[in-house]
Structure formats: C-alpha cells, structure tokens
Amino acid sequence: MYKTVIEPRVSETDGVGHINNTVVPVWLEAGRNPLFKLFTxxxxxxxxxxIIINMNIDFKSQIYFGTNVEICTWVEKVGNSSLKLYEEVWQSDTLCATGHTTYVNFNVEKQVSERIPDDIRSELENHLYEEH
Structure with missing residues (x-):
C-alpha cells in the first residue's frame, strides 16, 4: 500500500463547512504519484x-478542514496493459471515501496500449490489496 498525507486547505472547504466532493479525486490522484513514478x-x-480510463468514488463520511487526511492506495488488479487501483480516504480514524480507478499503460506517440513491463508488474504486486 502507498500512503500519502494531505493537509486540507481552506479553499477546499465549501459553504456547508466540509471539504467539497470535487476535491477528493484530486487528493486520490496525489496518492498515485509513486505509481506515476514507476511508469514515468x-x-x-x-x-x-x-492514462486514466475509469474512476468511481463512494463518499462515506464528511471531511473537514483542520485535520490531516490519509490517502491509502492499493493495487487491486494488474492486467496485461491495465491496472486497477483501490483507494481509501481516512480522517481521524474514519473512512471518508473509497475509490476504484483504472489506468492503461499507453504509448502516447504511437497511440496504443502497451503491456506493463515485468519489473513494474513485480513492484505493483508488492502493493496488492488484501481485503481486511
């Protein structure tokens, strides 16, 4: 699992007093930085x-300004050229959101998907999600 700590910003807080739901996808992406580094x-x-091809987020609890958030990112499945992630957003021991995101290993120049290299595949398998 990859862990990333996010410090919520005032500008991410909406008029209802919690972190706006549009912010969570950005935070989840920040949790993927170690994966981006593997591929590029x-x-x-x-x-x-x-290249992202699908993203789904389920909101479980409100998130507030003033307390750090932890993003947990696991690899759920490694395909030939695709990668499915399972992600969680935690604040103060409360699960606030879960997400599933699928990426494809893509050659932009040739405009084709490519097989995930074995060395990257091996590293990804070190972060496989095992249901609690």
Missing part, C-alpha cells in the same frame, strides 16, 4: 504512460 521515472509528459 522522469515525470516528463512527453514520456507519460498512465
């Missing part, structure tokens, strides 16, 4: 490989 170590968008 130089962070160069000309060499970018991970």
């Amino acid at each position: 170590p130089d962070d160069n968008f000309h060499h970018w490989k991970m």
